[in-house]
Amino acid sequence: MNKEDKSKLENLLRKVAHVWDLEICNLKIQTNQNPIVLEIIIKKTNDDDVSLDDCALFNVPASEEIENSNLLNCSYVLEISSQGVSDELTSERDFKTFKGFPVNVELNQNNSKIKFLNGLLYEKSKDYLSINIKGKIKKIPFNEVQKISLCTLKD
Template sequence: MTHPLIPSILELATPLAEQLGLEVVEAVFQTSKSPPVLRVDIRNPTDDTSLDDCERMSRALEEQLDVTGLIPNAYVLEISSPGVSQSLTTDRDFSVFKGFSVLVKTSAPHGGKQQWQGRLQGRDEETVYLNQKGKTIKIPRNLVAQVLLDNPE
């Protein structure tokens, strides 16, 4: 269950991240810890997310949280990067990981199978394209449930 402060924290963090050239991926408030931990995952859309990116975001967000008093009691702020997601979802993901080995899971059987493995060739509005031993496999996007990096490094 999402903590009730998360929407307000995201409302505060998202424009700050954008000013720093970053994106907020997720925020989690772990109130079971003492003091509670606010973890905000960020990513740099143009480069690998660096420790410097995390530090800049941490300083900016901490200052704003202090000014607004959004979290009234003591807490620990953690800014981190989620790293490479195993699941490909955005057009950018499909472009960046073109040629990588992927596993495509379908919601219903396609060609008698619900799992396809191959090298990602890309996708368009209608289809996800895989290369399997030199042969192009076309999987309708409306059947694709998930595309995962196979053995991400």
């Protein structure tokens, strides 16, 4: 499956998910499997936990949309799952829950040699992330943050 078809399929599935108050977090297509595997990772738009029933309920409309799209002309296995427990912090709930915990912040600064910062999660606003690095609060603009993950602090 080429990039354009994957993008089309993902857009179709996003529309279906929206009807069910879900979001598509990721669509993986494993073409090295026989039959190929489509793994759709979903989350609820209201940030509630995704249950097994939610995954099962989304399976039928997702399957129908895939079949009706004619983008896949081969056998496939469809797997619907939740994000599960992840070290990556993404939701407001994550930031509230893990305030004070050690985090690794991956930066996307093009003009800096610093690509990672480790510290304790201090505060998150819509514009910046604050972490405590050895007693000093460092504010990092969100446009420079690529990923925030739980970690263990290194001395």
